Amino acid sequence: MKVLLVGFGVVGEGIAKILIEKNVGIKIIGICEIDYSIQNPDGLYLEEILDLKKSKGTFKSHPKAEIGKNAQRYIKELSADVVVDVTPTNIDTGEPTLSHIKDALCAKKHVVTSSKGPLALHYRELKDLSKKNNVKFLYEATVGGCIPIMVLARSYFKCNTFKSIYGIVNGTTNYILTRMTNENAQLDQVLLEAQQLGIAEKDASYDIDGIDTACKIVILANEYFNMNVTYKDVCVKGIRTITPEFLQIAKKKGFAVKLIGSISDQKIDVAPKLIPISHPLNVSGVYNAITIKTDYTDDITLIGYGAGKLETASAVVNDILSI
């Protein structure tokens, strides 16, 4: 299987590392960065590219790098079976991933992505486009990191009708709320330390104000409940107003406070909620947890790290292998 890899940040590197380690029949025939790319129809020598990236921060100096060539050109020109887009999420427009995905689907290439933006904004359009062109469009890595949440919707629950989904799908806020509770500390103080540790972004609004959670819950709503919503349709309340005093009172009453995205009775919302301390959703630190209820099964909860280079990369590689 011949793959064009668009984006060579942390996740792209993780994919290369896995493909070096495991002989799974995937050949990377092209890698695109914003303003330079590299190709080899027989398969790129990934060790060399990874080494360059590691030592110089970029593979631009590779003798075969084509400066000025970009993903748009490669998607058109290369004979890839699958286009894998692991460029960063842009939640305002979904670009440039959105265009990459559309171009690839229209060129009848399968698409795998880890980028939430296009799915949180144009889910139905992209799904329809993949159907129309009779190619697969997979995005396991967009929600819940290593939690195999999409594959279950796609290939397991065939006789069940989904009733509700509740989940912690943002590790950063969970980490902050956990530390605020354990250390009786203010949000600002914990956030600053989380930023220093690289757990939170410099612009924390995306996590703290619930936007990331909303994007993910929208993807789940469209996937599990066949809805047609974008993240702009979600009523979102973040964790900015949560105080350590409130967390202590909740704890005394037997509850933990978690930023929960929920879908139930065709309603979607994101807000801090009280979770009984003994409930499986009450996970600490950077864990994600998602609870699914169907007409024939009571709560099924899946827990795992919500991020991580190899976690995300292996979700992408597993998507490629399921094509």
Place this chain on the structure above:
Amino acid sequence: MKVLLVGFGVVGEGIAKILIEKNVGIKIIGICEIDYSIQNPDGLYLEEILDLKKSKGTFKSHPKAEIGKNAQRYIKELSADVVVDVTPTNIDTGEPTLSHIKDALCAKKHVVTSSKGPLALHYRELKDLSKKNNVKFLYEATVGGCIPIMVLARSYFKCNTFKSIYGIVNGTTNYILTRMTNENAQLDQVLLEAQQLGIAEKDASYDIDGIDTACKIVILANEYFNMNVTYKDVCVKGIRTITPEFLQIAKKKGFAVKLIGSISDQKIDVAPKLIPISHPLNVSGVYNAITIKTDYTDDITLIGYGAGKLETASAVVNDILSI
């Protein structure tokens, strides 16, 4: 898809209920009990059979019931695509399920079962038989109730190498340990009440002494780690010697005691273990929980009810639909 259903206890009834409710393209053309059966090549009218079972405890009085005809005859004579065996688990010989499965596979029929016995004793032989006859053999319902543990091994983790599996796969012992801890009560007392509530069997040894856990962990070891073991190969320690005093000391130190089946470094064992209170595996009551670690993902934990009529039945129906 034409299905022959062998066994019409709680799970069989659950399957019938789901197929009445959902139009999923499955036709039951035969149902076998120990010494009577019923068939209709165009599909049985399940409402009538369920009503009879409900009112009289058996459908023996159905005008079309064939007294004396058994599963062996039906597997040979009926033109079913799939044989579904939901007869009770027999852990000493695996019979009669073992013979049903072998007969069906040799007759080139797909097989779905919820019965652990044959898998805990003859896993490799049955898998080889299904491969040789080019038919599917699925058994999602044998481990973890509604937790989709088998489908993940089969269709998700394609690039990952499994490192370890730890799990609570017996709801009865988890219920007993939870109550012993919460109420500071003796095992015998809690067990008696669990038996009265129908949560524990009259002969509790199968649960309490860890045999059921061993059977399930053997199935996971063979499935996930490609091992070739039977439950007789497992070093098993049950919960019989656990005292409320021990549970209280553990609790004070921040641990819960759980009966854990584990597979790690090619070693399988079943024993009560100390689980940190904040670990995702620390689930209460009749919950099951299974933690999987792979080379690219840290712990992924799946939690759900380990039993239940519709939980188990829907796992069976989903297996049928994935054929």
